[in-house]
Amino acid sequence: MKRRQFLQTSVAGGVLAFPGTALLTARSISASPPEGLQRLFGNIDQIRKLGDAYLSANPDERDIGALQALTVPAEDLRLAADAIGTDFASGNVVQIDGWILSRTEARHCALYSLLGSEIS
């Protein structure tokens, strides 16, 4: 992964909370574009676009902490690949802009999109 494609931000001195999940302590929050999709599409704009579309369809997940709690870190490639494989095998897929994606990679796109907008 290229460093410039790795977005990082932090939520300083506070907590993240969203309905139905435990409180998350303040920590560094990072997100990288889902590796498989990045390789597939070859551009990050497409990943942001998919993330935005996912969030529009799932507004209750428009929360960095919520998304982090719901999915494995995209930068842990092995863990992410396992989760994505499990999603596809179990039918836990979503359709975004016509693309058939695993729920995990869709959330990775959303997280990437959210973090990108926070640091911009």
Added chain:
Amino acid sequence: MHIDSSELESSSIVEGDICIIGAGAAGISMALEWIGSRRKVILLEAGGMSWEAESQEQYRGDVVGQPYFPLSAARLRYFGGTTGHWAGFCAPLDEIDFEDRDWVPGSTWPIELSDLHPFYARANKVLELGPYEYGADYWEAQDPDVRRLPLGENFWTKMWQFSPPTRFNLVYKDAIVKARNIQLYTHATVCDIQANENLTAIDGLLIRTLEGAEHHVRAEHFVMACGAIQNARLLLASNRQAANGIGNDHDLVGRHFMEHIEVPGANLVFEKPQSLKMYAAAPRVAGALTPARGELALSGEMERRNRILHGTASMEPGRWGEDIKSTFQNFTPEVLDQWRLEEERGHPRGERPPPSQPAPGREFRLKTRQEQAPNPDSRVTLSDERDELGMPRTKLDWRLTELDKRSIRRFYELLGQELGRTGLGRVQLADWLIDDDDMNWPSFLSGAWHHMGTTKMHDDPRQGVVDADCKVHGIDNLHVAGSATFASAGAPNPTLTLVALTLRLSDHIKALVS
């Protein structure tokens, strides 16, 4: 023997044992089976020995419902029929097509796939195909570069073989014309089917020529082999003795008109570049007699579980762009005419240049080839207008259903899931498939000039026009040959199956007359 009906004395009576109406793929396939027999076979062709504008014009008709190709150009009206411009795609139907699928009402056949296997093998020869081998294993064994995509058990690769394509006009004209017991009458348009008083048997046919002459045909057995649209037209128009037409006691003639739905369905992006020789357009496989290619199909188990129709997806390099045209728009009547003319001018048969090994690529466009659900409202009826011979013209009302579209969408959803699971790539549905609630069809929806149904097969006369032997219910000596008898359309192009069914019918009639 060839006789031009326009040269017969008016009111001639033509007599034989078997009369075949229509000299296209079905009619000629049947006639070939009878060469050398002791039976006199009359083969009636409405057109001439070659294409004639005046004759072709009799096929003009109205199109209502889904947009469709002009009826005057969707079929060919001369000896050889529509094989004069067909592309040669051949594959047998599949097991699932013959199953009793409660989610596809009206699709049940009274026969099984195993009943057709011996006839498919014979049809393969008539259509100048390779061995009767349609398993991907066989074709992989012919060429180490031909490999299936490594998908799981939910998907399989259905194989097509490609006929040269056999132009029946060129390939079988001599055999038919030289056969002593076959009498081919050209310019002989059947305008009325005349039954006995009780409508239990056919006594004869009225034929007319464009010059205004009328003749009569008498035979023991009659076989309608005019194609699904014209068969229905002729039965419906033969309404002097039965108000609804011959064989139409249950208002089924003309209904259940089916086409193959051909439409862009999705884009596919592979993780790694793929050559996909197995799926490339008509590759010449080393060591094989004919070109063959595969298309992706969903397993019968998955179609059952998802309660969807049977179809396949072809793969071609590239992505679908903004300016998508339908098959009808790409292959206009003028283009089809060009194909026919190339053949007539001596285009070398079977010598198409072999495509090179496809360049590896990551992006492919997927095109659907799917059956449509049998739909009684999708139908052929008679127009108020009459042609020059006094026959009511055809009105085609091609209609599709919610199940047709839902099946296409679900196929690509499941394919996307499978490609993701295997890590091969991702699938993007075409825009027109994205919205679950949108049941509209795009402007580039196409059929494939495959006319099926209209006299479909069923044991129950209230559900089908012909029985399992292709005999019209209630009429002892009237049979239908061809794709009009299909109870369901299946995924593949119909020619191989319609010839197989015709050969089976021919055997049946031989048993009747022996």
